[in-house]
Amino acid sequence: MHKSRSLWQSNLGFLMAAIGSAIGLGNIWRFSYMAHEHGGGAFLVPYLVALAVAGIPIILLEYGLGHREKGSSPMVFARLSPRFELLGWWMPVVAMFGIMLYYSVVIGWCVNYFFHSFTLAWGSDPQTFFFNDFLQLSSSPAEFGGFRLPILLATALVWFSCWFICYRDIRHGIEVAAKIFMPLLLLLTAVIVFWTLQLDGAWEGIRDNYLSADWHKINFLAADPEARAAAARVWVAAFGQIFFTLSLGFGIMIAYASYLPAKTNLARNALITAAVNCGYSVFAGLAVFGIVGFMAFSQGVTFDEAIVGGPQLAFVVYPQAISLLPDFNSLFGALFFLVLIIAGLTSGVSLVEAFTCALTDKFNWRRKKVVTALCLLGITGSLIFTSRAGLYLLDITDHFITNYGLVLGGLLQCLIIGWYVGPEKLRQHINKLGSKVPQIWNFFIRYLTPLVLLILLLVAIRGDLADNYEGYATIHLLLYGVGWLIFCLLIAYFFTRQPWLAARLKHKHRYG
Ligand code: PHE
Ligand code: NA
Numbered sequence: 124m125h126k127s128r129s130l131w132q133s134n135l136g137f138l139m140a141a142i143g144s145a146i147g148l149g150n151i152w153r154f155s156y157m158a159h160e161h162g163g164g165a166f167l168v169p170y171l172v173a174l175a176v177a178g179i180p181i182i183l184l185e186y187g188l189g190h191r192e193k194g195s196s197p198m199v200f201a202r203l204s205p206r207f208e209l210l211g212w213w214m215p216v217v218a219m220f221g222i223m224l225y226y227s228v229v230i231g232w233c234v235n236y237f238f239h240s241f242t243l244a245w246g247s248d249p250q251t252f253f254f255n256d257f258l259q260l261s262s263s264p265a266e267f268g269g270f271r272l273p274i275l276l277a278t279a280l281v282w283f284s285c286w287f288i289c290y291r292d293i294r295h296g297i298e299v300a301a302k303i304f305m306p307l308l309l310l311l312t313a314v315i316v317f318w319t320l321q322l323d324g325a326w327e328g329i330r331d332n333y334l335s336a337d338w339h340k341i342n343f344l345a346a347d348p349e350a351r352a353a354a355a356r357v358w359v360a361a362f363g364q365i366f367f368t369l370s371l372g373f374g375i376m377i378a379y380a381s382y383l384p385a386k387t388n389l390a391r392n393a394l395i396t397a398a399v400n401c402g403y404s405v406f407a408g409l410a411v412f413g414i415v416g417f418m419a420f421s422q423g424v425t426f427d428e429a430i431v432g433g434p435q436l437a438f439v440v441y442p443q444a445i446s447l448l449p450d451f452n453s454l455f456g457a458l459f460f461l462v463l464i465i466a467g468l469t470s471g472v473s474l475v476e477a478f479t480c481a482l483t484d485k486f487n488w489r490r491k492k493v494v495t496a497l498c499l500l501g502i503t504g505s506l507i508f509t510s511r512a513g514l515y516l517l518d519i520t521d522h523f524i525t526n527y528g529l530v531l532g533g534l535l536q537c538l539i540i541g542w543y544v545g546p547e548k549l550r551q552h553i554n555k556l557g558s559k560v561p562q563i564w565n566f567f568i569r570y571l572t573p574l575v576l577l578i579l580l581l582v583a584i585r586g587d588l589a590d591n592y593e594g595y596a597t598i599h600l601l602l603y604g605v606g607w608l609i610f611c612l613l614i615a616y617f618f619t620r621q622p623w624l625a626a627r628l629k630h631k632h633r634y635g
Contacts, residue, residue: 128193129293140379144469147368148467149367149470153368156434157360158333161341167336172361178365179397181536184537185377188549191552201623214373214377215481221524222474222524228505228517234281236438246446247446259511264512264515264603274509275506286498288472290491293476301469304468312406328413328417328420329409333409352589358579368400369400374481388557391557394558418444516603527608531580537573540568
């Protein structure tokens with residue numbers, strides 16, 4: 124006999140954990156550079172469309188599935204049909220091996236920068252510091268050039284923290300951590316935003332770049348084919364960002380919802396999770412656009428000259444701004460990186476949990492052993508991203524995993540629920556529990572969402588075939604992008620092939 128499934132202590136605890144998973148580095152570090160690259164405020168349009176068309180429908184789907192079937196994603200999909208188990212494994216495998224291996228390294232950078240804030244270690248040239256002194260970036264993705272010890276140690280610390288939080292059961296581990304970290308995170312973020320708004324030039328930066336929009340960048344019907352292709356890419360990025368930011372297509376929300384008690388207002392929880400997460404991003408964007416505005420003002424340059432696009436935003440632009448602050452520079456810097464660390468950790472544990480939940484469900488292994496083994500495996504896998512080629516590798520992996528891996532997971536989930544199970548069944552399950560999902564959701568899951576996701580996949584493929592992403596060599600894109608996806612597929616296939624302990628697949632808790 125195995126003991127019954129562990130449960131959240133309270134709905135609030137669940138919400139904090141789910142929001143903790145959703146709010147992560149992606150909300151601050153990824154969202155802002157996406158917004159900047161893709162038309163400033165105009166990016167909010169595809170972003171909100173993606174939220175409505177894919178984000179909310181799929182978060183409802185994942186909550187509904189996890190709750191109704193009471194299982195991790197492999198268990199849920201294997202119960203629907205053995206044919207679907209591969210998809211069930213694909214999602215947590217992508218979470219663990221496709222995302223967490225590099226995600227933990229980026230949190231590790233933040234840990235380093237937290238300490239660097241006290242001495243303003245980046246000096247007068249944060250760009251050189253970041254690339255040459257900190258990352259010691261090699262000249263190509265093929266040249267690993269050894270490990271960066273400070274990054275490796277910090278990454279090990281991140282994995283240790285995840286281990287420490289996940290080791291206990293849901294209620295005493297993840298839920299307790301979420302209840303401590305989430306209020307703290309919101310408080311610290313508010314401090315940073317209001318602090319930033321006091322700075323000279325901050326408001327102008329926000330007004331002219333965040334609240335105003337470059338509409339051309341999102342016009343995918345433009346007459347000029349090049350503009351059209353560029354705009355299409357913006358839309359792909361927006362959908363990728365919505366999946367990433369809401370932690371969808373990983374099986375995380377399925378696992379988290381499987382720990383909910385029988386009577387739970389699922390639809391309300393889904394809306395709250397989505398709204399708080401996206402609201403947080405838009406709010407945190409004020410801090411980023413504000414600080415760049417301040418920098419532009421104090422250096423007498425334009426906003427566009429002050430900002431460096433891409434992932435460097437947090438590690439080059441921010442340090443520069445921190446050094447320029449009139450007072451309390453170190454405190455501000457430490458706060459900023461602490462916010463990133465906390466946001467990242469609560470997401471990291473959810474990535475580990477999705478896979479843990481899958482393994483304990485299928486093999487009935489003890490949770491503690493699984494968590495320990497996974498975290499050891501995790502730090503080993505992360506090593507490659509702590510090498511001197513780390514930034515290249517994580518840039519490529521991130522691009523392929525989010526734009527293909529997650530979107531594909533979302534698409535297949537829609538098709539299976541839409542066409543095999545029938546969305547109406549799931550909708551009725553959700554509706555019995557509290558707030559009602561309108562009938563149009565069925566239409567979204569069956570037609571609209573998968574159609575849009577399919578188009579996006581095709582657009583992404585066409586874009587990647589037309590030019591090499593960020594100009595990387597084809598061989599490197601094949602290796603770290605496509606190869607990474609295939610590697611995930613093989614792992615998922617391996618686990619699918621293992622036999623189930625017969626009793627594990629029977630549904631003992633069904634009330635749907
Ligand atoms: N949602 C998190 C973020 O925005 C990242 C994340 C992705 C967390 C996938 C869990 C799973 O940063
Ligand atoms: Na997020």
